[in-house]
Amino acid sequence: MKEIRLHGRGGQGAVTAAELIAIAAFEDKKFSQAFPAFGVERRGAPVMAFARIADQPIRVRSQIYEPDYVIVQDVTLLEVVDVAGGLKPDGKIMINTDRPKEKLGLDTEAEIVTIDATTIALEELGRPIVNTTMLGAFCGATGEIGLEGLNKAILDRFTGALGENNLKAIKTAYERVSQ
Amino acid sequence: MMRVAEGSYAIADAVRCCSPDVVSVYPITPQTHIVEHLSQLVANGELDCEYINVDSEFSSLSSLIGASAAGARTYTSTTSQGLALMFEVLYNASGMRLPIVMTTVNRALSAPLSIWNDQQDTFGVRDSGWIQLYAENVQEVMDLTPQLYRISEDPDILTPSMACMDGYILTHVYEPVEFLDPGLVKEILPPFSPVNVLDPEDPKTFGAFADPSWFTEFRYLQYKAMERALDLIGKVDKEFEETFGRGYGGLIDTYQADDAEILLVSLGSIVGTIKDAVDVLRKEGIKVGLVKIRSYRPFPVEALKEALKDASVVAVIEKDVSVGYQSALLTDIKGALYNTSIRVPIVGFAVGLGGRDVAMKQIRKIVENASKVKDEGLELETEFEIFGVNPECL
Numbered sequence: 001m002k003e004i005r006l007h008g009r010g011g012q013g014a015v016t017a018a019e020l021i022a023i024a025a026f027e028d029k030k031f032s033q034a035f036p037a038f039g040v041e042r043r044g045a046p047v048m049a050f051a052r053i054a055d056q057p058i059r060v061r062s063q064i065y066e067p068d069y070v071i072v073q074d075v076t077l078l079e080v081v082d083v084a085g086g087l088k089p090d091g092k093i094m095i096n097t098d099r100p101k102e103k104l105g106l107d108t109e110a111e112i113v114t115i116d117a118t119t120i121a122l123e124e125l126g127r128p129i130v131n132t133t134m135l136g137a138f139c140g141a142t143g144e145i146g147l148e149g150l151n152k153a154i155l156d157r158f159t160g161a162l163g164e165n166n167l168k169a170i171k172t173a174y175e176r177v178s179q
Numbered sequence: 180m181m182r183v184a185e186g187s188y189a190i191a192d193a194v195r196c197c198s199p200d201v202v203s204v205y206p207i208t209p210q211t212h213i214v215e216h217l218s219q220l221v222a223n224g225e226l227d228c229e230y231i232n233v234d235s236e237f238s239s240l241s242s243l244i245g246a247s248a249a250g251a252r253t254y255t256s257t258t259s260q261g262l263a264l265m266f267e268v269l270y271n272a273s274g275m276r277l278p279i280v281m282t283t284v285n286r287a288l289s290a291p292l293s294i295w296n297d298q299q300d301t302f303g304v305r306d307s308g309w310i311q312l313y314a315e316n317v318q319e320v321m322d323l324t325p326q327l328y329r330i331s332e333d334p335d336i337l338t339p340s341m342a343c344m345d346g347y348i349l350t351h352v353y354e355p356v357e358f359l360d361p362g363l364v365k366e367i368l369p370p371f372s373p374v375n376v377l378d379p380e381d382p383k384t385f386g387a388f389a390d391p392s393w394f395t396e397f398r399y400l401q402y403k404a405m406e407r408a409l410d411l412i413g414k415v416d417k418e419f420e421e422t423f424g425r426g427y428g429g430l431i432d433t434y435q436a437d438d439a440e441i442l443l444v445s446l447g448s449i450v451g452t453i454k455d456a457v458d459v460l461r462k463e464g465i466k467v468g469l470v471k472i473r474s475y476r477p478f479p480v481e482a483l484k485e486a487l488k489d490a491s492v493v494a495v496i497e498k499d500v501s502v503g504y505q506s507a508l509l510t511d512i513k514g515a516l517y518n519t520s521i522r523v524p525i526v527g528f529a530v531g532l533g534g535r536d537v538a539m540k541q542i543r544k545i546v547e548n549a550s551k552v553k554d555e556g557l558e559l560e561t562e563f564e565i566f567g568v569n570p571e572c573l
Contacts, residue, residue, distance in 0.1 A: 022353045023183045032183065033354045038295060038347040038534065059316075059451035061348050062538035 001054035002144050003064045007083050008073035011043040013131035017071070018049035020135055020153045025053040027149030033058045046081050053144055071138055072096060073117070073130050075104070084108035094137050094177075096130050113141045113177055120176075124169035125162075132166045136173030147174055181357045186317040186349045187212030189356045190256075190282055191219075193321040195226045196364040197280075197328050200251035200371075203231040203242040205261060209294070211284050211350045213256045236261035240268040240279070247277035248385050250376040252328065258284035258346055262300045266307070272339045273308030273401065275386045278331035278371070279339040281309075282320065285447065285498070286346035287533040295534020296346040297498040298447060301475075302507040308401050310340035310408055311476040313446040318356050320344045322425055325359070325368045326415045332371050336408050338401070343475075345448040347534070357425075367415070367422050405477045412474050430479035432471040433486055435461060439468025441549050442490040444483075444512060445497065446472040449530070449537055453496065456542035467546055472508065480515045487512075488521050494549035495527040496542075505563040524557040528566040541567060 004021060008014030015036040022034035030053050037048035050064045066086040075097035077083055084093055089109035096117040097104065106112060115137045117130040124133075132154060139150050150170060155163045184192075190213050194202075202221070204214040220226040229246075233239045236257050243253040257265060262283060272279050283301050287293040301311060310330065314320040320342050327340040344350060375383055389397055413429030420426030435457050436442060445453055450471045460467045470486045472479070487493055495509040504510065509527030516525070528545050531537045545566065552561075 019183075019185075019353045026183045026355050031355060033352060035348070035352040038351065040294065058354065060455040060539065061352075061448050061451050063536045065538060 001052055001056075001058065002068045003066070004051040004053070004069045004071065004138075004144075005064050005067040006049045006051070006071045006073070007077050007081055008047050008049070008131065009043075009077070010041040010045045010047050012047075012073050013129060014047050014049045014073060016157070017073075017131040017135055018051045020132070020150070020157065021051040021053070021138070021145060023153035023156065024135075024139075024145040024149040025051075027152050028146050030055060031057050037063060046077055067091065069138065069142055069144070070094070071134050073134055075099065078104060078106065084110065092141055094134060094141055096134055113137065115173055115177055117173060120169050120172050124172065125165050133169040133173045136170030137177045139170070140174035140177040147171075181355050183353050183355050184317075184358075185212065186320070186344070186352050186354075188216050189317050189321050189358070190324065190344070190350075191216030193324040193359050194254055194282075195220050196359040196361045197254070197325050197368060198226075198252065198361075199228050199254040201229045201231065201243065201246040202254045203233055203239045203246070204255055205234070205236045205239050205257065206232050209258045209261050209286060211256065211258060211346070213282055213284070213350070236264045237268055240265045240272060240281075243279050244268065244272055244275065244277055244385075245377075247272075247279050248275065248375075248377045250371070250373045252332075252371045253277075253279045254281070255279070256282040256284065259286035259288055259300045262304060263288060266304060269304055269307040269309060269339075271386055274397065276337040276401070276404070277339060278328070278337055280324070280327045280331055281339070281341045282324070283341040283343050284346045284350055285343055293533040296348050297532045297534065298343070298345075299499045299532075301341065301343045302497075302499040305476060305507060308338065308405070309476065310338055310405070310412075310474070311343055312340070312412070312474050313343045313472065314349070315448060315450040315471065317349055317352065317354055318425070319427060320349065321356060321359060322419060322423065322427070325364045326419055328371075329368050329415050329418075330408060330411050332373075333411055334374050336404050336411060337374065338404050338408060343447065348448045359423075363422055367418050409474070409477045409479065412477075427473060428471075430474040430482045431486060432473060434469040434471065436468035436470060436486060438466060440466040440491040440553060441546055442468050442470055442487060442493050443542075443546070443549075444470045444472065444487075444493060444495045444508070446475065446508065447498065449496065449498070452537060452539060453542055456539045456546070459539065460543065460546055465546065465550070475508070478511055478515065483512065483515055484519055484521060487516065487523060490523050492549045492553040493523050493525045494545055495525065496530055496545060497527070498529070498531040500529045500532065500565060509563060524552050526552055526557065526561070527563045529564070530566045532565075535567065
């Protein structure tokens, strides 16, 4: 089983991103689960969401304390949340930032993957909503979900030009981290 | 067809497959997406029913009493404070023997103010004469929905029922579920044919005045009907399995219990986490197993006696507290075994109150505590523990 923790701010779509991971994994014929850290968060407040991917039906329902992967949608969270807390040493953390990873001051043995998702999202979507772009990075950096399944999950959720533009943002992020 | 869906959405679809005639709900907090999705189904023309938005949970259940008495299949859903506000009406529905079905989403009761999951709300209405079944995952709640109509509407039962579903943990989770086929649901759920109906042509009175010479008999008949439900719950579970290929063990289910020295007893969504913990502990050589309670009312005493008789220690894990004396499931299980020859020590742990997350490491600690009781014997002062209290509060 692979466990993923997503950090974002209220309104950035972290919960939607977790759901899309679950749907994409199911498209890949895997079992999956996604849920938010339930709260009464306001727009802008730090939020968390979780996703699990497995070959067997998933029974455990606790939050995720030792994730294989962490996705950080907003680099300013590093100042207020221990985003790498419990992250497995052989795991990966994907951070939306234009800063070099050495300058992030992250305390983790896990691999750090940085991507300037905000710029990509602004170019492709015209809005700094990075949740789908970060999924492209997750897909490219980990291979835990396939691009095809992710694209299908996106088009189930977003129709028309919005769907197509999200696919472009995902592709750009996917290619950038896959290099 | 299996696909990933949100728990609340999936339950609304299961309700649609049961073709209720009247759905009556209070649409404002505390409430879940279940009723939101149901209203959408009605607006889209996918569910042909009378959908009533009312001014309170008291009104939602009251209006269903009228509808059910008139012969309609009825549905509502609520949670926490909403269930508390229904308290008086719950007794009216069961006393009038109306087979209303409700998805009761388990959430904490204030104060202090909490919106999060525990099971204090449904344990608090334990004695209201409603059948209560608790579910482990979204699929089980979906599958329970037609089963509860079948059980409640049986002429020998005529008792309202609730599917207890952990708030947030199951209502807000996205996971793969098999959607019900309405045609197959019809095979196990015949149309509601009420024994007594409100009809101007043939006037009858429901919930009439019962003086002391008759009140006892009404309660006795309710009690006997609830006893008969013990058999029917298992039978309907089997029928469902034959039709849909998914069975749940009836009144209780067991996991790795056959040779278990330490038997954990629990109910609701925490059961899934416990199963994973049992697998980990088994690999370490610890003989631990699980008894999952599905039916809490009626209480499956005989099934529990059989399941618990060979254990060296029983640890009950539940998400409620009876302030003043331990917790509901623990005291019920002790009561069920007292007048038997089974002399296993029984301890209880209240966990997950007000949404406190319960992870595998907490289950491990509970098993360690239970193991100590097995080896060293039971100390009455540690028979029950509110688990994981912040040390500065102790």
